[in-house]
Amino acid sequence: MWWDDIQFFGLCVYFCKDKRIRNNNNLFVEEAVRTTRRKIIHIDMDAFYASVEQRDYPEYRGKPLVVGGLPEGRGGVVATASYEARKFGVRSAMPSKQALKLCPHAIFVRPRFAVYKEVSEKIREIFCRYTDLIEPLSLDEAYLDVTADKKNIGSAIAIATQIKQAIKDELHLTASAGVSVSKFVAKIASDMQKPDGLTFIGPSSIEAFMEKLPVEKFHGIGKVTADRMTKMGIFTGADLKQLTEEEIIRNFGKAGSFYYKIVRGIDDREVQPHRETKSMGAEDTFAYDLTTVEEMNAELAKIALIVHQRLMKYQLKGRTVTLKIKYSDFRQITRSVSLPQCVSDLEIILQTARELLLATDTENSRIRLLGITVSNFIDPEAKPKSNSGQLSLFK
Template identity: 80%
Template sequence: MDAFYASVEQRDFPEYRGKPLVVGGLPEGRGGVVATASYEARKFGIRSAMPSRQALKLCPHAIFVRPRFAAYKEVSQKIREIFSRYTDLIEPLSLDEAYLDVTNDKLNIGSAIDIAQQIKQAIKDELNLTASAGVSVNKFVAKIASDIKKPDGLTFIGPSSIEAFMENLPVEKFYGVGRVTAEKMRKQGLFTGADLKKLSEDAMIAQFGKAGAFYYRIVRGIDDRQVQPHRETKSIGAEDTFAYDLTSLEEMNAELDKIAKTVHDRLLRYQLKGRTITLKIKYSDFRQITRSQSLPSCIDDLDIILITSKNLLAATDIENSKIRLLGITVSNFSPAENRKKPKNDQLSLFGY
């Protein structure tokens, strides 16, 4: 989806349309971070994960709003319903992305490009939102293609064009190559796919670890990963970044009450029970720690989740601490054969 959160806000609230809109933490006080920025805001250099204070400096007249996750989730469900008209092979990636395998074409349209165009048009007609699609023979190339002509783009990269396309691609555009890795590559004189292609697989692994083998293949357009519509859920959790630093145990426990309730509700919804409870703590200086405890048996009990989380918190050195984020995760689920099918939909939200 194109600037998903911001686009939904601009659709639902006409006063935001055509204006630089930032969805995320508000810049007042300590401030939070940008979740999504409208394309009008991006013209000023505002990007996701940027501190809201910095975004405000870049664009003093930007509008800041907090996310409405229930609204985004509802839209995502409707997008998923549109996808399912064309294929049953849908793999959610994140809140606003998914892979679709249209090899088995439910409507017998006969062209992946036509299917992508029809899906884009349905999203626009029915939801008044725009999506960008990438069409190719594998996941990696399709993902990169989807980012080329945003917003409202459609890019096809056919088999005969893949190698040339990958050779000309800057290393920072490779999906899975983060900022740190891209900088490391550039320092070694590796600026494009063509530069990466000069290295042997052993050299790639020596320099970039296990990811090196992946880079070696994808720079050649090789990606045999299947679209997985039913990926197994490994953990369920929730976390919250606070508008101000928490300094007392009473404040922290009150926040854990809310977070544990969210985790509990999700466990019940997906009919999952787990043995391991993990507490995540991020301090005001951005130092982060996690503490875990494994239980004798799998549970989905709110009281146990809450008591365990509070005990883990109390066992840390919280005196004179300033905490900006707390999170709780339940993992180590019961064997898959003993689980029931999740209600409604997968935990991951989705887009296009």
């Protein structure tokens, strides 16, 4: 690790010059220069909602806690679960009724998004002590570019350590951090030693690390895609690396080009602190095709709740609701409606999505994916800056 640390923080330019001597491919050299000079931190709060509840209510500490919809009646969806509940298999986006079966003694509480937003703003203030290049992904995670930090510390590892300690001392919460030269690797690294972990993956280790990584651990590869890969005999990054870019694109569509690059450690995406949110949504690809309206409505209820929660996180309201449907033959359609006024209400979003579904031909249909998006937000000048586009239900 010491050599990676030297490369990352002290001899980046020397490392790149050595690459220039040994390679005639100028594009490769330029890529190496950019990549080795960038210092990226991904901070991910540990079981954020549940941790805030356990912090504020001592009676919840050390007990399996589920934040989300209650299991009574029609039941809701798990927003997050404490680590005590996760030991029983409880996970985000799981139906609350299923969570109760897995952990009968779990405590269920409804989310307090106003509180979480307030805590998130305090976390952001800590980030701002070190850099203004902050790209929030949600209330509980963000990328930071500390290539040129405000305090002239120079070491991304030291900065990540200080940020984690400040969050612990000032907010009585824990966070995990990933440190590397790209967003993709930093995000994977932050998940490797949870909770309260810090993982550094240096430039000379990235390609070997990606080769050993199971494909289901790749950020951006969901369960369905991972299952398709394993059926093709692709279990790790090394297996994926055997395919040409054309082969990966042919099998996995436009995302194939991204997979081809990241398995080789190529990710030159910049931290974007001012990405305007134009839409907020969620979608899910199912393990088995949905064939009845009842099944479709049940899945739409789960997805609508996630969309509602995300709108509440950012205090967004939108006029346009869009339903996305992908059939078993991969044919895809979208249906939209603009409402008389902006909404974030769960029942309105769900009812609108169900009406859009009924307006399609559900008879004899086999559906493999459903998605709901809300857009056309109120007061464009007042919108928060954040990640835009469609978000996976199983984030």
